[in-house]
Amino acid sequence: MAENNNQGDQLDIELSEEVAEGIYSNLAIISHSNAEFVVDFVRMLPGVPKAKVKSRIVLTPQHAKRLLLALGENVSKYEDHFGNIEIHEGNQGFPMNYSGPIGEA
Secondary structure, eight states: OEEOTTTSOEEOOOOOHHHHTOOOOSEEEEEEOSSOEEEEEEEOOTTOSOOEEEEEEEEOHHHHHHHHHHHHHHHHHHHHHHOOOOOOTTOSSOOTTOOOOOOOO
């Protein structure tokens, strides 16, 4: 159970087996309007010219900012424990022709 610090109450959160397995994503596309943020989680595979959105999350601006702060806090904790996460400046995302070696049978 997660504790709700605002009221001192506890919140019972259910996690189904299917959702607990998670969905792999290696690209996130974020857009927004005045009322909401939309985060599309995409899976791109080498040699496949088409990528699929695997999950879409819609957030209020307030929840988007809370997510930003929570991610920042968790990245800091991760780096304290495992070391600095390096971002390679030369590759700021996947090239549009993202592909790997072509397999041969």
